[in-house]
Amino acid sequence: MESLTFDPRWWVTAVELPVLGAMAMMVWRVRHEADHRIDELEHRLDVGMGQAREALAAYKLEVAKSYATTGYLKDVEQRLTEHLVRIEGKLDGVQSAAR
Template identity: 45%
Template sequence: MFNELFNWLAMIELPVFAALFRMIAKQRREMEEYLLESQNHTDGRVDLCKEALADFKLHVARNYVSTNYLKDVENRLTNHLLRIEKKLDDVGRGK
């Protein structure tokens, strides 16, 4: 009986467990390689997105309205509205 159990362990179970251990170790190694590759790919994409965002910000800063221009338009609009208000006040007083 002990001999049969020992033979069963030696012939079947030990090789099966060794094969399972090798499969698990191989899967773990492959998964670590895949994760590292995915992380490198993702890092590269993040860098590309950062560069694209920086380029877009620069494009907006160069091609859209400047602060000085906005102040000039605001001053002209304010002056025009003040003239309209003065005319309405004059009409309201009966001049």
């Protein structure tokens, strides 16, 4: 009868190879899950950025429609021009008086 001695080949075959295989499977599974989560987060980020762009474009359009009409801008331009002409006239009067 053979005595019970420590045989390294038995240890490698019975314990280490299955453990290494299980560890390799765990590493592969973790890597696969991480890649899947990264892809999911990238998709969610793309969707969120698209929604933010659409909301910003809608806001810009709303501001452009409601805050400054063409008629109002023409009125402001006309008043500014009238004020500048009056200021120019006053400056010309001051300049001619100073001569």
